[in-house]
Amino acid sequence: MLDITSADSIIDFAKKLKGKSLKQACGEEIRNHGYKGKGNFGQILEKFYFGYEPNSDAEPDFKEAGIELKSSPLKVLKNGDFRSKERLVLNIINYLEVHKEDFENSSFWKKNAHLLLVFYLHDKDSSLLDYLIKLVGSWQYPNEDLKIIKHDWEIINQKIKNGKAHELSEGDTFYLGACTKGSTALKSYREQPFSKEKAKQRAYSLKQGYVNHIIANIAQEENANYGKIIEQPEILDLVPSIEEVVVSKFRPFYGKSSEQIEHELDLELNPTAKSYFANLTNAILGLKLGQKIKEFEKADIQVKTIRLKENNLPKEDISFPTFKYEELVKTDWEDADFKSILESKFFFVFYQFKEQSLILRKVKFWNMSQSDILEAKLVWDKMVKTVSKGEIIKEVTQQGKRKTYFPKKKENRISHVRPHARNASDTYKLPIADKYTGLTEYTKHCFWLNASYVKDEIFLK
Structure with missing residues (x-):
C-alpha cells in the first residue's frame, strides 16, 4: 500500500x-x-x-x-x-x-x-x-556535488540580477544548467526584472x-576509471570555483615546454601517441594516465588541446562529430546536436610552437555567447536548406573533384562545414538525391570551428 x-x-x-x-x-x-x-x-x-x-x-x-x-x-x-x-x-x-x-x-x-x-x-x-x-x-x-550545484545556481541567479537573463547559456555552469524550455516562438519569451529585453523561457536542468x-x-556500475580533481569537497569553501582550482594547477607550468612538464612530473610519455596531451593534462591535474576526469564527465565539458603557430593562429580548425544528413534535416534547432555542442562548456589547453618545442601558454574555461551561437546557427540553417533541397554538388572538376554548396569558411566568422571521413567513399545516406549527380549518399561531413575565431575570441580574450 x-x-x-x-x-x-x-x-x-x-x-x-x-x-x-x-x-x-x-x-x-x-x-x-x-x-x-x-x-x-x-x-x-x-x-x-x-x-x-x-x-x-x-x-x-x-x-x-x-x-x-x-x-x-x-x-x-x-x-x-x-x-x-x-x-x-x-x-x-x-x-x-x-x-x-x-x-x-x-x-x-x-x-x-x-x-x-x-x-x-x-x-x-x-x-x-x-x-x-x-x-x-x-x-x-552528495556534498561534493552540492557545493558545485549551489555555485551553478548562484551563477544563473547573478546573471538574472545583472539584467542578462537573455544571455543565459548551459555552458555557463558545471552540473546544473539553464536549458531552453518551449519553442523558439515569441510565446516562449519572458519578461526579466532588470532589463527591458525579453529572455527565452528556461528551466533548471541536470546536464x-x-x-x-x-x-x-x-545501477551500481560506477566506472573505476575515473579520477577526481577535487578529493576534498571542503576546498570549494576556500576558492571562488572549481574552475579556479583547475586553472591554479596549470599556472606553475605556463611558459614551460611539454618536455619540461614531463620531466617535472617524472613522466615518460610517447610524444607521438594520440593520447599524449590528454595524459599530460591528467598528470597536471593529479590524475592517473588514461583516467577520465570525473568532474569534467559529469559537467559534459569538452576538452580541446590547441597547438598555436607563432602568430597565435591555431594550427588547425576544430572539428566536431560528423552529422547524419537524414537526421540533420528532420531535427529542429532546439534539439540539434550542433546547438548542444555550441552551448557546452569547453576547457582549452593552449600550447604554442617555439622552434622544436611546444610551450604551454595558458588554459581557459570558455563557452560561446548567445549572440555568437545565433551567428553560427546560420551555418546550420544553410546546411539544412542545402541538404533538404538535394542541392549538394555545384560542379565536378575535370580532375573529378566535387565542389559543394556547403558553407565555406569565408562565409561565416565562426564556423564552416567540410569533410570528416576516412575517404570519399566513407558516406552517410542523403534524404534526397543530389540533383546534379543523382548521388543518394555523400561523404561524411561535420561542422568546424574556424581557427581564426579560436584565436580572436578564445585565446586572445
Missing part, C-alpha cells in the same frame, strides 16, 4: 516498476490516456501509477515526503551499459522571483532536493506505453553527463 507521506513507501512502490512497461504496471485503462506532447510518459506515470494529477506546482510532487518524481529516457551502448538520452529538465526558472531567493530557500532546492527517478528504455519503433522501465532509484546530492553519473550510481 502506498503511503504518500513516507519517502521509503514511495520509493519501494516505485521500485516495483522495474522491468515493466507502463501498460504492464498500470493496466489496460491507460490506452486512452489522452496525454500529448514530449512529457506524456511522465504524466501517464503520475496519474495512472502514482494516482495524482500531473501539475506544475512549486512544491515537490510528494509534498509531505519532500520527493519530486522525474522520468527520463535511456539509450543502450554497444557494450550494454545504459546512458541518458538527454539532460534531466527540472522546474522553470521564474526570472521575476528567483533574484529574491538564496539557494537554501530557492524554488529549485525546495522542489528538487530529493529526486525519485524512473529511467525507461526509449524505442522509436514502439508505443511509449510499451517502453521498458530499466532503472528506478532516489537521488540526493546529461551528470545524469549518466546518477544512472551509474543507481
Whole structure:
C-alpha cells in the first residue's frame, strides 16, 4: 500500500516498476490516456501509477515526503551499459522571483532536493506505453556535488540580477544548467526584472553527463576509471570555483615546454601517441594516465588541446562529430546536436610552437555567447536548406573533384562545414538525391570551428 507521506513507501512502490512497461504496471485503462506532447510518459506515470494529477506546482510532487518524481529516457551502448538520452529538465526558472531567493530557500532546492527517478528504455519503433522501465532509484546530492550545484545556481541567479537573463547559456555552469524550455516562438519569451529585453523561457536542468553519473550510481556500475580533481569537497569553501582550482594547477607550468612538464612530473610519455596531451593534462591535474576526469564527465565539458603557430593562429580548425544528413534535416534547432555542442562548456589547453618545442601558454574555461551561437546557427540553417533541397554538388572538376554548396569558411566568422571521413567513399545516406549527380549518399561531413575565431575570441580574450 502506498503511503504518500513516507519517502521509503514511495520509493519501494516505485521500485516495483522495474522491468515493466507502463501498460504492464498500470493496466489496460491507460490506452486512452489522452496525454500529448514530449512529457506524456511522465504524466501517464503520475496519474495512472502514482494516482495524482500531473501539475506544475512549486512544491515537490510528494509534498509531505519532500520527493519530486522525474522520468527520463535511456539509450543502450554497444557494450550494454545504459546512458541518458538527454539532460534531466527540472522546474522553470521564474526570472521575476528567483533574484529574491538564496539557494537554501530557492524554488529549485525546495522542489528538487530529493529526486525519485524512473529511467525507461526509449524505442522509436514502439508505443511509449510499451517502453521498458530499466532503472528506478532516489537521488540526493552528495556534498561534493552540492557545493558545485549551489555555485551553478548562484551563477544563473547573478546573471538574472545583472539584467542578462537573455544571455543565459548551459555552458555557463558545471552540473546544473539553464536549458531552453518551449519553442523558439515569441510565446516562449519572458519578461526579466532588470532589463527591458525579453529572455527565452528556461528551466533548471541536470546536464546529461551528470545524469549518466546518477544512472551509474543507481545501477551500481560506477566506472573505476575515473579520477577526481577535487578529493576534498571542503576546498570549494576556500576558492571562488572549481574552475579556479583547475586553472591554479596549470599556472606553475605556463611558459614551460611539454618536455619540461614531463620531466617535472617524472613522466615518460610517447610524444607521438594520440593520447599524449590528454595524459599530460591528467598528470597536471593529479590524475592517473588514461583516467577520465570525473568532474569534467559529469559537467559534459569538452576538452580541446590547441597547438598555436607563432602568430597565435591555431594550427588547425576544430572539428566536431560528423552529422547524419537524414537526421540533420528532420531535427529542429532546439534539439540539434550542433546547438548542444555550441552551448557546452569547453576547457582549452593552449600550447604554442617555439622552434622544436611546444610551450604551454595558458588554459581557459570558455563557452560561446548567445549572440555568437545565433551567428553560427546560420551555418546550420544553410546546411539544412542545402541538404533538404538535394542541392549538394555545384560542379565536378575535370580532375573529378566535387565542389559543394556547403558553407565555406569565408562565409561565416565562426564556423564552416567540410569533410570528416576516412575517404570519399566513407558516406552517410542523403534524404534526397543530389540533383546534379543523382548521388543518394555523400561523404561524411561535420561542422568546424574556424581557427581564426579560436584565436580572436578564445585565446586572445
